[in-house]
Amino acid sequence: MPELPEVEMVCRGLRSLFKGSPRIDRFEFLREDLRFPIPISKIKRLEGEKILGVHRRSKYLLWETKKGFLLSHLGMTGSWRVAPPGEERTHDHLYVYLKKGTSSTMRLAYKDPRRFGILDYVEPIVPGGIPSHVLLDHLGPEPFQEGFHPAYLREKIKSRTSPIKNILMDASVVVGVGNIYASEILFRSGVHPRRKGIKITQKDSEELVRRTREVLQEAIDSGGSSIRDYVNANGAEGSYQMKFLVYGKEKKPCPVCGNLIQKIVQSGRSTFFCSHCQT
DNA sequence: AAATGAACCTGTTTGC
């Protein structure tokens, strides 16, 4: 379900729900076999704690408390939603009961039909530090941070022989780019998805960095893409799917040159591109 | 070391 823009929207939605630093009253786990077994007893250390903030790193969400973080990943089909008691749905795996002040309570549900998602606990950090976790430590730069710049990208990929599409989706190169946005970024950059990293020039790198940021930012500004069932934590749908230039457009005319958009499969994932505009 | 493909799951769409 989510690439960076969608996870960012969920993050912002949770942040607005957590205004006033609600307290985690109780976790109710309905099953523990997601992609990895959920460390339930560790996560329960957070019961009774105030939520001090919500952060996104790559496609991971981190709920911050004094005693550590709740880490969640939405996999392909995960979601967080407000679910008042009585609203139980198939594939809800966790309910979090929150208390604001003394009276009002709120319940959040984590739902994930395919169970590719992750729930985990992350140790608290020293002030100003960065949360350390086996799933976070190897990650490359955030696309909007300074560390992601043309010279970095070029250096990182100049000796790689795999296709640029796969490299762009490699989280150790840059985080947040998934299957949909990779096609959109490459189209706007004029780079063929099968081009090897070794064949990416300095000019291409500049274009790729610029277009990565541009596409992801525009998607965030549209509230993300809702092509199947994605909604943010407040139930709102995104609309960036209306702005796709190539994704899902097989055999439709290229919006720039009119040639037909092609679909190929790379590492088992669909890629859409224009063979005239992208070289 | 780096590239490739399989694996993890369920639900929905597509094609015969």
Next chain:
DNA sequence: TGCAAACAGGTTCATT
């Protein structure tokens, strides 16, 4: 209509 195959926003792991 029915059923099987293909496909879906992600990531890790084992194998070349």
